Amino acid sequence: MTVSVVLFTSDLRLHDHPPLRAALDGAGEVVPLFVRDRAVDAAGFAAPNRLAFLADCLVDLDAGLRERGGRLVLRSGDLADEVAKVVSECGADAVHMAADHSAHARRREDRLRSVLESSGCRLVVHDGVGTVVAPGTVTPASSDHFAVFTPYHRHWTQQPMRTPLAAPRKVPVPEGVGSEPLPVREHLHGVSPGLAAGGEWQAREQLTAWLRGGLAEYEEGHDDLGGDRTSRLSPHLHFGTLSPVECVQRAVRKGGAGAEAFVRQLAWRDFHRQVLAARPAAARENYRTQHDRWRTPATAAARADIEAWKEGRTGYPVIDAAMRQLRHEGWMHNRGRLLTASFLTKTLYVDWRIGAEHFLSLLVDGDVANNQLNWQWMAGTGTDTRPNRILNPVTQAKRYDPDGVYTRRWVPELAGLDGPSVHEPWKLPGLERAAVGDYPDPIVELADGLERFKRARGRA
Structure with a gap:
């Protein structure tokens, strides 16, 4: 009986899965395989929140396969080597996987194809997954x-647009292909307490x-x-x-x-x-340079500003609310992402890569293309370098959180303030200002931050 391997990567589902359908159509048995790729861990992408969500996804995928008479095979190590081992164990003549287009994915695909070809096994890559x-x-x-x-x-x-495929009714898996135990979210450390469930x-x-x-x-x-x-x-x-x-x-x-x-x-x-x-280099380099001389942690003042931003202690309530949501949920409202990115790059004039790296350390949806290029869009170094894209956190908060619901939800120090005052607590008179406890004053005046940015970009 012919056997194919389906290599799952970032396509952890049974519905509308072209590689799985092609494998089932072309072979009598299929090995559904996921490899915990050592290269992903080494590159720093194995953040706790994404590992926890991944654990949920793998458990759910295995359950769905078992309902259809199959199971998920899990391996850890070098992806190409582990796939080759599974191919050898089950005698597969083809490996099916979804296309990916990042620099890492291209290197992974090239190496996997080379390793498989040496053993006479085809690699079939499916676009549009x-x-x-x-x-x-x-x-x-x-x-x-x-x-x-x-x-x-x-x-x-x-x-x-193609018609989505139904989930298969049966997934016959050959006997004798060993699997590691599936990961469990509860065994992981450093996971955001409000992280959503995966699967x-x-x-x-x-x-x-x-x-x-x-x-x-x-x-x-x-x-x-x-x-x-x-x-x-x-x-x-x-x-x-x-x-x-x-x-x-x-x-x-x-x-x-x-x-x-x-x-x-x-x-x-x-x-x-x-x-x-x-342009794979845009993951780390400016798509369109503005010759910025970004502030970095090399100075004590910049380090203090960066830490205040990360901790949600900038003194600008909507910025702090968004950063605290990120830490608690491993997710942030999109408007919050724009505001916090604008504040870091335009008001504090800190290198966008520092913000992008921090987001990737916490975001459960931490996606290199969306994360890095949205940061560049906001920093004015991406595909659109519009210099006047500077979001005022106070006016934006009044527009998109007029009653202060979001801000008070994530900044409990300000829970007793009404809608307008919650966005500018530093303007409160003495006794009322004292009522917000140790909530800090703004770490920078917006006008000063704007002047610094314009001067750095040569438009002062």
Whole structure:
């Protein structure tokens, strides 16, 4: 009987899984395999929150496979070597996996193909598993990628979309292929206490509930910090417990302005992937340099500012609320991400890479393409270098958290203040100011931060 291996990476689901379907169609038995890649750990991407969410996903994937007569095989080590061992153990003649386009994924794929070819096993890579439109599918006439979202989005919407695949009814797995025990979230240390649960079952329940009750309000409410009306599906998209193609099609069937706004966000996700696929160095280097002389931890003043930002002790309540949400949940509202990134890079004039690294250390949806390129967008070094994109944390808080619901939720020192005063506690008279306890004064005046930024960029 022929055997194929399905190598799961960031596609931890059974619904709409082209590599799994192709493997089942082409072989009598299939080995569903996940490898805890040593290179991922070495690169610093194995943050506790993502490991905990991954543990949930693997347990759920194994349960789904067992319901279909199969099981998940788990190995740890060098990915190519571990896959080759499994191929040898089960006599597989093909390995199926989803395409990925990061620099690490390309190196991984090249090495895996080389190792497998030496043993006569084919590597079959499937596009369109983790994206709606794969990187490189649409390109402008003069470049290998789009650097501006609007024309990209126009082409993106015109691409044909495949029909999502149903989950298989049976997954026959050969006997005799050993597996390590599945990881358990509770055994991990340093996990955010409010971290959401992972897994495909959770993802599909969440998507269905949100399409029914949240999609219609998304266009108007997605920036409402206190209302928290975003989908919160980004961790599931990052780990692939949801298919982005299925998300788009189910949202489009609902229709309306909310669906259009939600689908546009999925297009942004693909946009960043095609940029990073074409310019992998943008994960660490400026896409378009502004010759910044960023502040770094090399000076005591900058170190103090960076630590205050990380700890949610800047004295600007909406910034501190967002940073505390990040630490508690391993997730942050998108408007909060923009505000905190603007504050670090434009008001404190700190290198965007410091902020991006901190986010990746905590975000459960910590995705290199979205995280790094959104940070560059906010820092003015990315595909759009607009110099006037500076978000005032006070005016933004009054606009997107007018009653202070979000701020008081995450900064309990200010829980007794009313809507307007919660955003500017330093303006309170003496006795009222004393009532907020040890909540700090602003670490920098906004006007001073703006002047420093303009001077550094040569526009003072």
